[in-house]
Structures are given as structure tokens and as C-alpha cells.
Amino acid sequence: MDPRPPSATQLVRGxxxxxxxxxxxxxxxxxxxxxxxVEGDPDHPLTxxxxxxxxxxxxxxxxxxxxxxxxxxxxxxxxxxxxERVTWEEALAEISSRWSALLxxxxxxxxxxxxxxxxxxLLQNAVASSRLWNRLGASGLERSICGAAGEHVVEAMLGxxxxxxxxxxxxxxxIILWGHNPATTAPHTVPLVREAQRRGAYVVVIxxxxxxxxxxxDEHLAPRPATDGALAxxxxxxxxxxxxxxxAWLARQSVGWPALRERLRAFPxxxxxxxxxxxxxxxxxxxxxxGTTRPAAIKIADGLQRHENGGRTVQAVAxxxxxxxxxxxxxxxxxxxxxxxxxxxTEAVGHxxxxxPTPRVVNMNRLGAALTGEVRNPPILSLYVFAxxxxxxAPRSALVRQxxxxxxxxxxxxxxxxxxxxxxxxxxxxxTSQLEQCDLHxxxxxxxxxxxxxxxxxxGEARSNWDTxxxxxxxxxxxxxxxxxxxxxxxxxxxxxxxxxxxxLEGITLDRLKREGTVPYALPAGxxxxxxxxxxxxxxxxxxSCEALARTxxxxxxxxxxxxxxxQASETDDRAPLVLLTPAAHHFVSSSFGxxxxxxRRQGPALLEIHPEDAVARGIRDGARVRVHNQRGRLTLVxxxxxxxRRGVVCTPKGYWPSLADDGQNxxxxxxxxxxxxxxxSTFHSNCVWVEPEAAPLSSR
Ligand SMILES: Nc1nc2c(c(=O)[nH]1)N[C@H]1C(S)=C(S)[C@@H](COP(=O)(O)OP(=O)(O)OC[C@H]3O[C@@H](n4cnc5c(=O)[nH]c(N)nc54)[C@H](O)[C@@H]3O)O[C@H]1N2
Ligand SMILES: Nc1nc2c(c(=O)[nH]1)N[C@H]1C(S)=C(S)[C@@H](COP(=O)(O)OP(=O)(O)OC[C@H]3O[C@@H](n4cnc5c(=O)[nH]c(N)nc54)[C@H](O)[C@@H]3O)O[C@H]1N2
Ligand code: SF4
Ligand SMILES: [Mo]
Numbered sequence: 001m002d003p004r005p006p007s008a009t010q011l012v013r014g015x016x017x018x019x020x021x022x023x024x025x026x027x028x029x030x031x032x033x034x035x036x037x038v039e040g041d042p043d044h045p046l047t048x049x050x051x052x053x054x055x056x057x058x059x060x061x062x063x064x065x066x067x068x069x070x071x072x073x074x075x076x077x078x079x080x081x082x083x084e085r086v087t088w089e090e091a092l093a094e095i096s097s098r099w100s101a102l103l104x105x106x107x108x109x110x111x112x113x114x115x116x117x118x119x120x121x122l123l124q125n126a127v128a129s130s131r132l133w134n135r136l137g138a139s140g141l142e143r144s145i146c147g148a149a150g151e152h153v154v155e156a157m158l159g160x161x162x163x164x165x166x167x168x169x170x171x172x173x174x175i176i177l178w179g180h181n182p183a184t185t186a187p188h189t190v191p192l193v194r195e196a197q198r199r200g201a202y203v204v205v206i207x208x209x210x211x212x213x214x215x216x217x218d219e220h221l222a223p224r225p226a227t228d229g230a231l232a233x234x235x236x237x238x239x240x241x242x243x244x245x246x247x248a249w250l251a252r253q254s255v256g257w258p259a260l261r262e263r264l265r266a267f268p269x270x271x272x273x274x275x276x277x278x279x280x281x282x283x284x285x286x287x288x289x290x291g292t293t294r295p296a297a298i299k300i301a302d303g304l305q306r307h308e309n310g311g312r313t314v315q316a317v318a319x320x321x322x323x324x325x326x327x328x329x330x331x332x333x334x335x336x337x338x339x340x341x342x343x344x345x346t347e348a349v350g351h352x353x354x355x356x357p358t359p360r361v362v363n364m365n366r367l368g369a370a371l372t373g374e375v376r377n378p379p380i381l382s383l384y385v386f387a388x389x390x391x392x393x394a395p396r397s398a399l400v401r402q403x404x405x406x407x408x409x410x411x412x413x414x415x416x417x418x419x420x421x422x423x424x425x426x427x428x429x430x431x432t433s434q435l436e437q438c439d440l441h442x443x444x445x446x447x448x449x450x451x452x453x454x455x456x457x458x459x460g461e462a463r464s465n466w467d468t469x470x471x472x473x474x475x476x477x478x479x480x481x482x483x484x485x486x487x488x489x490x491x492x493x494x495x496x497x498x499x500x501x502x503x504x505l506e507g508i509t510l511d512r513l514k515r516e517g518t519v520p521y522a523l524p525a526g527x528x529x530x531x532x533x534x535x536x537x538x539x540x541x542x543x544x545s546c547e548a549l550a551r552t553x554x555x556x557x558x559x560x561x562x563x564x565x566x567x568q569a570s571e572t573d574d575r576a577p578l579v580l581l582t583p584a585a586h587h588f589v590s591s592s593f594g595x596x597x598x599x600x601r602r603q604g605p606a607l608l609e610i611h612p613e614d615a616v617a618r619g620i621r622d623g624a625r626v627r628v629h630n631q632r633g634r635l636t637l638v639x640x641x642x643x644x645x646r647r648g649v650v651c652t653p654k655g656y657w658p659s660l661a662d663d664g665q666n667x668x669x670x671x672x673x674x675x676x677x678x679x680x681x682s683t684f685h686s687n688c689v690w691v692e693p694e695a696a697p698l699s700s701r
Contacts, residue, residue, distance in 0.1 A: 008031075009029065009030065009031045010029070010030045010455075011027055011028070011029055011030075012027070012028045012029075012030055012435075012453050012454075012455035013025065013026075013027060013041065013450075013451070013452075013453055013517050014026040014027070014028055014434060014435065014452040014453060014455060015121075015434070015439070015441040015450045015451075015452040016051065016055055016434070017118075017119040017120055017121055017124070017434040017439065017441065017452070018054075018055070018117075018118075018119070018120070018589045018592060019116075019117035019118070019120060019146075019589055019590055019592075020052075020185070020186065020445075020589060021185075021186045021189075021301070021337075021443060021444050021445025021446070022046055022047070022052075022186055022187065022188045022189075022443065022445055022446070023046075023120070023441050023442075023443025023444075023445065023446065023448070023450070024040055024041070024044065024046070024047040024051055024052075024055070024188070025040065025041030025043070025044030025047045025450055025517065025518055026038055026039070026040065026041065026051065026055075026058070026434075027039050027040070027041050028435055028455040028456075030455050030456060033456060033457065034456065035059060035062060035063075035435050035455055035456050036059075037059075038051070038055075038056075038058040038059060038435075039051065041517070041518070043517060043518065044448075044450070044517075044518050045167070045446075045448070045518070045520075046166055046188045046189075046443075046445075046446050046448070047188060048188070048191075052187045052188075053586070053587060053602070054586075054587050054588065054589060054593055054599060057596075057598055057599070058435075060596055060597070060598055060599075061416075061433065061593065061596055062433045062435050062436075062456075062459075063459075064417070064596065066417055066418065066595065067416055067417065067430075067433075067459055067460075067462075068415065068416060068417060068418060068422075068428060068429075068430035068431070068460075068462070069430055069459055069460020069461060069462060070085045070086075070430060070460055070461050071085070071086050071087065071088055071090070071091040071427065071428065071429050071430065071461070072084065072085060072086065072425075072427070072428040073085075073086045073090070073091070073094075073426070073427055074425065074426050074427070078404065078405045078406075078407070078411075078424050078426075079401065079404070079405055079423050079424050080423070081418065081423040081659070083418075083428060086427075088429075088461060088463075088471070091427050091429060092471055092472065092475040093475065094427060095412055095427065095472060095475065096472070096475035096476050096477075098382060098410050099111060099136070099382060099476065100476065102381055102382055102410075103136070103137075106378040106381060107137065107359065107378065108136045108137030108138045108139070108356065108359060109137070109138070109139050109359035109360055109378055110139075110378040110379070110380060110381040110382060111133075111136060111138040111139065111380075111381070111382045111383075111384065112138065112139045112141065112362055112370075112380045112382070112383050112384070113129065113132075113133045113138055113139075113141060113384045113385075113386075114141055114364060114367065114383060114384065114385045114386075114388055114390060115128070115129045115141070115385070115386050115387045115388050116143060116145060116146070116364070116387060116388040117146070117387065117388075117590070118386070118387030118388055118389075118415070118592060119387050119434065119439070119465070120441060120443075120444075121439030121440060121441050121452065122344055122349075122439060122440040122441070122442070122491060122494060122495075123437075123438070123439045123440065123464075123465075123466050123487055123490055123491055124387070124437060124439050124464055124465040124466055125387060125465070126344055126349050126350075126494075127349055127350070127466055127469075127490055127494065128386070128387075128464075128465035128466045128468075128469050129141075129386075129387075130349055130350030130352075131349075131350050131351060131469060131473075131482065131483060132469040132472055132473055132478075132483065134350050134351060134352050134354075134355035134356075134358070135351075135354075135355050135473065135478055135480065135483060136476070137355065137356035137357075137358070137359060138358075138359075139358070139359060139360055139361065139362050139375075139380065140358040140360065140361040140362070141361065141362055141364050142361050142362065142363040142364060142680045143364055144363060144364060144365060144675075144679055144680035144681055144682060145364050145365055145393070145394065145682045146302050146682070147301070147302035147305055147337075147681075148676075148678075148679035148680055148681045148682075149305045149310040149311035149314060149676050149677065149678050149679050149681035150300065150302060150304075150305045150310070150311075150314040150336060150337075151337065151339075151679070152311065152552065152678055152679040153311050153314040153315050153318065153549065153554070153678065154314065154318055154334070154336055154337070155340065156537075156543065156546050156548040156549050156552075157315065157318050157319075157537070157542060157543045157544075157546050157549070158318070158327075158334075158530070158535055158536075158537070158542060158543075159535045159536030159537035159543075160340040160341075160529075160535075160536050161336065161337045161338070161339050161340030162338065162340050162341060162529035162530070163334070163335050163336050163337055163338045163445075163529065164297075164330070164331075164333060164335060164528055164529060165446070165447060165527075165528075166188070166189050166192055166335075166445060166446055167192060168330050168331050168528065169189060169192040169193055169195075169196055169297060169299070169331070169335070170192045170195040170196050170199070170331075171196070171295060171330050171331030172196045172201050172295055172296065172297040172331040172332065173196075173200065173201050173202070173293045173294065173295060173296065173331070174201060174202050174203075174204070174289060174290065174293040174295075174296040174297070175193055175196060175201055175202075175203045175204070175296075175297045175299065176203075176204045176205075176206065176290070176296070176297065176298045176299065177193075177203065177204070177205045177206070177207075177213050177217070177299050178206045178228065178298055178299065178300045178304060178317060179206060179207060179228060179300060179301070179303055179304025179305075179313075180207075180213070180299055180300050180301040180303065180304065181207065181211040181212060181213045181301075181303070181583060181584065182213055182299070182301075183211070183212040183213040183215075183216075184211070184212050184213070184583075184584050184585075184586045185301060185303075185584045186301065186445055189299075189445070190213075194216075196331075197216075197218075202218045202219070202289065202293070203216075203217040203218050203219075204217060204218065204219045204220075204221065204286065205217040205219070205220045205221070206220075206221045206222075206223060206228065206231070207220070207221075207222065208222050208223060208224065208225050208579075208581065208645070208646045208649045209222065209581065209583075209609070209644055209645045209646065209649065209651055210222070210644035210645075211583070212586065219286075221278055221282060221286065222277075222278070222646045223276040223277060223278055224275075224276055224277045224566075224571075224579075224646065224648070224649075225307065225563075225566060225579045225581060225649060225685055225686075226307040226308065226309055226313070226562065226563040226566050226685070226686055227275050227276040227277070227560075227562070228276075228304060228313045228316070228317065229309060229312045229313040229315075229316040229317075229558065229559070229560040229561075230267065230271075230272050230275035230276050230560040231272055231275075231276045231278065231283065232313070232316035232317045232319070232320055232558070233263075233264060233266075233267035233272065233316050233558065233559075233560055234267045234268070234269055234271070234272020234273070234276070234283050234287075235272075235283060235286060235287040235290060235320060236260075236264050236267070236287075236316075236319065236320060236323055237264040237265070237267045237268055237269065237272070237287075238269060238283065238284050238287030238288070238291075239287055239290070239291045239323050239324065240261050240264050240323070242287070242288065242291065244287070244288065244290075244291025244292065244323075244324070245291070245323045245324065246323070246324055246325030248325075249322075249325030250322065250323065250325070250544075252533065253322075253325075253327070253533050253535070253541050253542055254322050254541050254542040254543070254544050255539045255541050255542070255543055255544060255545055256543060256544035256545020256546070256556070256557065257322075257544055259544075259545050259556075259557055260319065260544045260545065260557055260558070263557050263558070263559065267560070269283045269284050275560065275562075277571070277646070290320070290324065291324055294324075294326070294329065294332065295326060295329045295330060295331035295332030295333075296321075296324065296326055296332050297331060297332055297333065297335055298317060298320060298321060298333075298334050298335065299334075299335040299336075300314065300317060300334070300335070300336050301336070303583055303584070303685070304317075305676070305681060306676075306681070306682050306683060306684040306685045306686075307563055307566075307676065307683055307685050307686045308563040308564055308565065308566075308674065308676055308677060308683050308686045309560070309561050309562070309563055309676070309677050310676045310677065310678075310681050310683070311549075311553075311554050311676060311677040311678030311679065311681060312554060312558065312559060312560065312561060312677055315546075315549065315554060315558040316558040316559075316560070317334075318334055318336075319544050319558055321333045321334050322542045322544055327529075327530040327535075327542060328528055328529070328530035328531040328532070328533065329528065329531075330526070330528045330531075333528075333529070333530070337444045337445070338443065338444055338445060338446060338447050339442070339444040341442075341447055341504055341521055341523075342442050342449075342498065342502060342504055342505060342521065343498075343502075344494050344498050345494060345497040345498040345500075345501065347497065348493050348494040348496075348497035348498065349494055351480070351482050354480065354482075360375075362375055362380070363675065363680045364390070364394065365394065365395055365673055365675060365680065365681075365682045365683075366673055366675070367390050367394050367400050367403065368394065368395075368396045368397070368398075368399025368400040368401075368402065368403050368673060369396075369399060369673060370403070371383070371399075371400070371402075371403025371404065371406065371409065372399055372402055372403045372406075380409065381408060381409060381410060382409065382410040382411070382412070383404075383409060383410075383411045383412070384411075384412045384413075384414075385411070385412070385413045385414070385415075385421050385422075385425075386413070386414035386415065386431065386465055386468075387414075387415075387465065388421075389415070389419040389420065389421050389590075389591040389592075390421055391404060391419065391420035391421040391423070391424065391658065392419065392420045392421070392591040392594065392655070392656075392657055392658055392666060392668070393590055393591050393654070393655075393668065394668065394673075395668055395671040395672055395673045395682060395683075395684060396632050396633070396668070396671060396672065396673040397633065397658065397665070397666070397668040397669050397671075398632065398633045398669060399632075399673070400668075401424070404421070404424035405424065410426055411424055411425045411426050411427075412425060412426065412427045412428075412429065413425040413427075413428050413429070414428075414429040414430075414431050414465065414468055415428070415429075415430075415431050416430070416431045416432075416433055416462070417595060419591065419595075419657070420591075420657055420658050420659050423659065429463070429468060430459075430460060430461060430462040430463070431462055431463070431464070431465065431468075432458045432459070432462045432463060432464045432467075433459075433462075434452060435454070435455040435456050436454055436455075436456055436457065436458040436459065436462060436464070437452070437454055437458075437464035437465075437466075437467075437487070438451070438452060438453060438454050438487045438488060438491070439451075439452040439487070439491070440452070440491045440495065440510075440513065447520060447521045447523060448518050448519065448520050448521070449508060449513060449518075449519045449520075449521070450513070450517060450518045450519070451491075451510070451513040451514050451517075453514070464487070466487055466490065467487075469483070470483060470484055488510060491510055492509075492510040495508070495509070495510055495513075496509075503522065504521040504522050504523060505521070505522065506522045507522060508521075508522065530542075544557070544558075545557050549678070552678055552679070553677060553678050554677060554678050561677070563683075563686040564674075564686075565672060565674070565683075565686045565687065565688055566579055566686055566688060568688050569648055569688050570648060571646070571647045571648035574614075574617035574618065577630065577688035577689055577690050578610075578614060578648055578649065578650045578688070578689055578690070578691055579648060579649045579650070579685075579687065579688060579689075580628065580650050580651070580652070580667065580670060580671075580685075580687045580688070580689045581649060581650070581651045581685050581687075582651070582652060582653065582654045582667045582668075582671065582684055582685065582687075583651065583653060583654065584653065584654060584655070585603055585653035585654060585655040585656070586602075586603065586653075587599040587600075587602045587603035588603060588653075588654075588655035588656075589655070590654065590655055591654075591655050591656075591657060592655075593655075594655050594656055594657040594660070595657055595660060600660075603653075605638060606637050606638070606652055606653070606656045606661065606666070606667075607637060607638050607639070607640040607652060608626055608628060608637035608638065608639050608640065608650055608651070608652050608691065609640050609641075609642045609644065609645055609650060609651040609652070610626075610639055610640070610641060610642065610645065610650045610691065611641070611642070611643060611645045611646070611647045611648075611649070611650075612641045612642075612643060613647055614647055614648065614650070614691075615639060615641050618691060618692055618693070619692075619693055619696070620639050620641075620691065620692070620693055621639070621641075622639060622640060622641040623638060623639065623640075624638070624639050624693055624694070625637070625638055625639075625693070625694040626638070626639045626691050626692065626693055626694060627691070627692055627693070627694050627696075628650075628652075628667075628670060628689050628690075628691050629670065629689060629690055630670050630687070630688060630689045630690060632669065632670055632671070632672065633665065633669030633670050634665070634669060634670065635661070635663055635665035635666065635667065635669045635670065636661075636662065636663045636665070636694055637652055639691075650689070650691060652667050653667075654666075654667060654668075654684075668684075670687055670689050671683075671684045671687050672684075672686060672687055674686070
């Protein structure tokens with residue numbers, strides 16, 4: 001906390017903390033202690049003075065009538081949402097006595113902290129999700145709900161998660177947005193794509209649905225879901241056949257090209273077409289365009305990987321810029337994540353060497369299964385959730401709710417709002433918003449650091465994640481100094497420790513960050529990753545054949561394996577299930593804002609988009625209520641007929657709150673908790689469902 005006198009008007013620099021690659025610079029006007037305006041910082045090179053549609057009304061989030069301001073204790077049955085107010089002292093005493101008993105009886109493994117990207121700051125996320133839990137010896141959490149496969153694969157093949165500066169997109173001549181919808185999910189890169197288009201660049205979107213980004217593209221290719229690996233291999237086949245590969249670059253800067261070339265023989269355009277449903281001429285045309293346009297950018301994010309074969313998909317896609325020698329070229333290469341440039345020093349973040357070893361790790365995608373018997377000896381007996389809302393956002397929500405409803409599970413939820421998850425808590429703790437806390441942010445879509453100053457005092461009795469961890473540590477009687485340091489001291493500790501080994505932080509101190517606002521990493525001006533030809537892999541080269549991947553469940557070479565679940569789907573058999581995609585909602589960030597009135601109005605009710613022919617075949621009319629179901633669960637949605645989808649594919653956005661729906665469900669009633677091919681990846685989009693008019697009798701499938 002950074003208390004300020006409630007005096008005159010101030011303009012306070014901050015950072016949007018939500019799970020979004022843009023990490024916008026925010027400016028908050030504070031008058032008499034109250035925030036009266038939030039706007040984009042004109043001096044932030046990516047934000048350039050504007051915030052997205054979801055964060056523009058941020059004061060509605062900060063001052064929302066339903067903000068939690070006091071700790072609550074459950075009164076009614078789990079999930080009923082009936083609570084009574086308690087003091088922090090009572091809440092902390094109850095948690096510490098329950099946990100102390102568990103530690104003595106079962107050991108720390110019985111306690112599971114569950115957190116994700118509600119806030120992305122160093123302090124309120126990285127530190128708050130490690131120090132206290134390490135000290136407790138609690139179960140660890142495998143944080144693989146989002147893009148674990150892509151992170152793992154890119155790091156193995158390229159050696160680091162480095163990505164060019166977003167501004168370089170404007171220099172591209174060809175931009176392929178592959179399974180990525182930046183018009184919704186990374187809005188500040190869109191003006192850069194437009195700028196490139198004005199200068200003559202050609203923009204291609206590859207997505208089974210005509211997304212918002214596809215509407216302003218020059219070309220849209222709609223493959224069958226989870227067949228992008230085959231498309232990438234088909235494109236590479238054509239590049240190799242037609243002599244469009246950069247042999248000199250490959251010989252100098254990659255390993256495995258001869259073996260990959262052999263493998264590509266199995267992916268002629270006819271086969272790639274059969275697998276993807278894209279006409280062979282279009283595959284050939286895109287390969288020629290990619291092979292002859294320089295610089296050419298391929299930009300991916302995370303939606304593409306949320307399939308059973310997500311790791312292999314990214315492996316194949318990330319090979320493409322190697323074949324054309326586009327890594328290291330300004331405006332070319334692969335645009336994924338910048339988070340590998342600065343990795344906070346693990347020891348300073350979590351002090352693991354002073355703590356007992358982590359007894360076991362639970363995959364967050366298996367939360368429902370873990371709480372209902374998959375994890376034993378000891379079972380999970382206490383769950384502490386913050387900056388995440390698994391009852392709305394984890395797959396297979398019926399099982400998640402069944403787990404959360406266990407009477408013997410002691411659940412604590414720390415959030416700003418009474419989420420679907422919080423409704424199941426024994427104790428709810430009120431969290432501060434970003435305007436009420438300090439933090440340090442390094443975005444995953446740019447190469448900048450920015451400090452978030454607290455702009456206002458915490459509302460009611462809200463406490464930040466780190467302040468809550470400190471209070472819990474004290475209640476538990478832990479006297480380690482590193483469990484009590486305040487926000488700024490903790491940030492400085494991690495920043496200083498990281499700077500000792502990372503030259504990109506040279507000269508970047510907490511004081512400077514506080515003074516200057518946005519501070520870029522100490523990279524040479526105009527730096528393009530891999531421009532020096534060096535990849536920080538074991539071979540020092542781009543690993544088209546990658547032993548590290550072979551050791552972790554994939555193969556060394558890219559290949560295509562179909563999704564098991566999607567093999568039941570069909571575009572022609574009307575009795576077969578459809579593939580349900582659940583991409584990002586334009587007006588929510590995951591489940592955050594899912595209860596904010598003005599954004600709910602703009603987002604509108606949850607619709608199921610369905611191709612008119614698929615609808616007719618099932619007797620579904622536009623506007624009709626439809627039942628969407630499979631063996632995992634069911635929900636009711638309103639059908640919206642739309643030719644923006646491939647046949648066989650239906651779509652409804654993620655992020656709706658189950659408790660605000662008539663049937664108490666959202667799309668995760670149907671999604672699968674099967675893990676992907678590597679890194680414990682989630683597989684939300686490998687999801688087959690049956691769709692029928694609500695009036696029809698429930699088919700027995
Ligand atoms: N407005 C808004 N912004 C957000 C978020 C949000 O919820 N709302 N979420 C944030 C988070 S947590 C993340 S991880 C990022 C995600 O950022 P993105 O990855 O850009 O977003 P998604 O909508 O998850 O997925 C992108 C696209 O992948 C498509 N897709 C699904 N399966 C396939 C496939 O098999 N092949 C191809 N080619 N495409 C496929 C979907 O139709 C979707 O249009 O966005 C962040 N930004
Ligand atoms: N069907 C389907 N489901 C999906 C996906 C999909 O594509 N399809 N995508 C998945 C992906 S990529 C992700 S990342 C997950 C994320 O899904 P969620 O867990 O819903 O993540 P968020 O909405 O980022 O944040 C969750 C909570 O953090 C709270 N919060 C915000 N700031 C703070 C803070 O400072 N302190 C505390 N204590 N709480 C705070 C918010 O109020 C919110 O309730 O959803 C996954 N779910
Ligand atoms: S959600 Fe993303 S685009 Fe919107 S203000 Fe935050 S960082 Fe910027
Ligand atoms: Mo995500």
C-alpha cells in the first residue's frame with residue numbers, strides 16, 4: 001500500500017493488471033481521495049492514450065455496488081451464496097487454526113492454493129502465489145489452463161520466449177494471424193496491423209470462424225478445428241517442393257532440416273486439404289505467398305493450442321519462419337510471447353531454498369477430478385483461491401462444483417466480487433483493485449516495465465493479495481522476515497536480485513520506475529530477437545528437430561496427430577456432434593467483468609452461433625433456445641444462425657458467469673478436462689457437443 005493524503009487533484013500512473021498481452025499504461029485522476037477518471041497513458045508506446053472497451057469503464061469495476069468490502073463467513077449450504085460479515089481477525093484466526101491442524105495431521109500437501117491471471121503483477125501474482133505456499137509446504141499448482149503447450153514448445157525450439165517489438169508489425173509485408181483474434185484479445189496491436197496494411201501488407205486470418213479480426217483481413221482461411229498442424233506441414237511441403245526455403249539459413253542456423261524435409265513428403269497439399277478442409281489451391285497459394293514475401297510475420301496466441309494436439313500444432317507453426325529464414329528479420333518471424341526476456345529470480349520471488357520441498361503438484365485443469373478423488377494421500381482438504389474463478393473458467397464445471405461442494409473441504413476465496421467460486425467458500429476475503437495496490441508489471445506482449453502506484457485507499461477492508469499473504473503468515477506464526485516485507489520492499493528485492501543476472505534490467509531501479517513511468521528493457525535500439533543468428537538452445541540453433549521436446553512427450557520432429565475427441569465430429573452427418581469453440585468474449589477478460597452491468601449489456605446474452613445449414617438440419621431457428629450437451633454436462637443457449645462459422649463448428653464465448661444464467665451453467669459445463677499433448681495443456685476447444693431445440697426430448701447420448 002502506498003497511502004496518499006486525500007487532498008488536491010492528482011494524476012496517478014498505473015498499469016492495467018488484467019490477463020491481456022497489452023499491459024496498458026493507465027492514468028487515474030484522483031480528487032479528494034476518490035478516483036474520478038481512468039484513461040490510457042498517451043506516453044505509453046503501445047497504449048497510445050486509449051484503453052479497450054472493457055477497461056474504459058474501469059471505475060464501474062472499482063466502485064461497483066457489489067464490491068466485497070468485508071470478510072464473510074458462510075452461513076447456508078455451500079454454493080448458496082449466504083454469508084455473514086466477520087472481522088479480518090476472526091477470518092485469519094479461523095484459517096490459521098484450520099491450517100495448523102491440517103499441517104499437524106496431514107501435512108501441507110492437503111492445502112492447495114489455486115490462482116491464475118486475475119492480476120499479472122510481480123507482487124500480487126508471482127510473489128503472492130509462491131512465498132506463503134512454499135513456507136507452508138502446500139501442494140503446488142501446474143498453471144496450464146491457458147498456453148502451457150505453446151510456452152513449452154517455443155522455449156524448447158527457439159531457446160527462449162522472445163518475440164519482436166509490437167511496433168515492428170507495421171514493417172511486415174505479410175501478417176498471418178493464426179488462431180488468434182487480436183481485435184478482441186490484444187487490441188493495441190490492431191492499429192499496427194492496419195498501418196502495415198496501409199503500406200501494402202497482406203493480412204491472413206486462420207480461424208475456423210470468421211472472427212472480428214478476420215473481418216478486416218485480406219483473406220480468411222477456415223480449417224477444421226485442431227488441424228492447423230496439418231496445414232502448417234502442408235505449407236512447408238509446398239515451400240520445400242517449390243524451392244522456396246532458405247537453404248543457406250537453414251544450414252547455418254537450424255538443426256533437423258534434412259529430417260524434417262523427409263517428413264514433409266507425407267503432407268502434400270491434397271492430404272493437408274483432406275485433413276483441414278481447405279482447398280489444396282488455397283494451401284499452395286498461401287505457401288507461395290509466404291515463401292516469396294519478406295518480411296512475413298506469423299502471430300499466434302493461446303486459443304490455437306487449447307486442443308489435444310496443441311503442442312504439436314505450435315511445433316509445426318513455429319517451424320515455418322525457419323524454413324523461410326524469417327527469424328531475426330525485422331517485421332518477420334514468430335510473434336508469440338515476450339515473457340522470456342525478463343524472468344523474475346525464482347529465489348527472490350518465492351524463497352524456495354528456505355522452505356520444505358513442494359510435496360506434489362496438481363494440474364489446475366483437473367481441479368474437479370482432483371477434488372473428487374483423483375488426488376489422495378492426503379486428499380485436498382483446503383483450497384485457497386485468488387485471482388482465479390475456477391467455478392466459471394475451469395473445464396468440466398459439474399465436477400468442479402461437486403468438488404467445491406464437499407463439506408470436508410475448507411475453502412477460502414479472495415476476490416473483489418462474489419464469484420461463482422466464492423459462493424462455495426467457507427470464508428470470503430475482500431481484495432483490492434489495481435487502483436488500491438502497488439505492483440510492478442512486465443507485459444507478455446511487449447518489452448516494457450511499468451510500476452503501478454496505488455491511486456486510492458483500499459475500499460472498505462479490502463486487502464491486496466500480498467498484504468493478505470503477510471497477514472496469513474503472521475497468523476500462522478511464521479516469523480521469516482521475507483514473509484512480512486511491504487510491497488515496495490518486496491518488489492525492490494526481486495528487481496534487484498533479477499538485475500544481478502539479467503543485463504536487460506541494467507539501470508532499472510524501483511526509484512527510476514516510480515519516477516519515469518514506462519521503462520523499456522535495456523535492449524539495443526531496434527533490437528530484433530535472433531537477428532544475431534543465435535538461439536539459446538543446446539545446439540545454439542533453431543531446433544526443427546528438438547530432443548528436448550522428444551523428452552517431454554512430443555516427438556523431436558513436428559507431426560500431425562488428430563484430436564481424439566474431435567474424431568467423432570462430422571460436417572456432413574447431421575446425427576454427429578458439432579465442435580464447440582469458446583473463444584474470448586469481446587467485453588470480458590476471461591470471467592472478470594462477467595458481472596459488470598454495462599459490459600454485460602454490451603456483450604449481450606450468451607448465444608450459440610451455428611451455421612444455418614447445421615441449424616436447419618437440427619430444426620433450429622434463429623433466436624430459438626437450444627440445448628447444448630454431451631457426456632460431461634449441458635446448458636441452454638439462444639441460437640444465432642451465422643455463416644461466419646465453418647459447418648460442423650459452433651461457438652459461444654467464454655467468461656459468462658454460471659450464477660447469472662437461467663440454468664446456472666456456462667460453456668464449461670461441456671468442456672473436457674483431458675490434458676493436451678504436452679505441458680499439461682488445457683483442451684477447451686477439443687469439445688464435441690450435441691445441439692438441439694430445447695423443446696425436443698433429450699437424446700440419450
Ligand atoms: N476481450 C478479451 N481479451 C482477452 C481475453 C478475454 O477473455 N477477452 N482473454 C485473455 C486471455 S486469458 C488469453 S489466453 C488471450 C487469448 O488470446 P487469443 O488466443 O487471441 O484468443 P481466443 O479467443 O482464446 O482464441 C483465438 C481464436 O482461436 C480460434 N480457434 C479455436 N480453435 C482453433 C483451431 O483449432 N484452429 C485455429 N486456427 N483457430 C482456432 C478461436 O475461434 C478464436 O477466434 O486473450 C486475452 N485477452
Ligand atoms: N471454455 C473456456 N474456458 C476457458 C478458456 C477458454 O478458452 N474456453 N480460457 C481459459 C484461460 S486462457 C484462462 S487464462 C482462464 C482464466 O479464467 P479466470 O480464472 O476466470 O480468470 P480472470 O478472469 O483473469 O480472473 C479471475 C478472478 O480474479 C479476480 N481478480 C482480479 N484482480 C484481482 C486481485 O488483484 N486479487 C484477487 N484476489 N483477485 C483478483 C477477478 O475478480 C476474477 O474473479 O480461463 C480459462 N477458461
Ligand atoms: S485489458 Fe488489455 S487492452 Fe484493455 S486496458 Fe487492459 S491491457 Fe489494455
Ligand atoms: Mo489465458
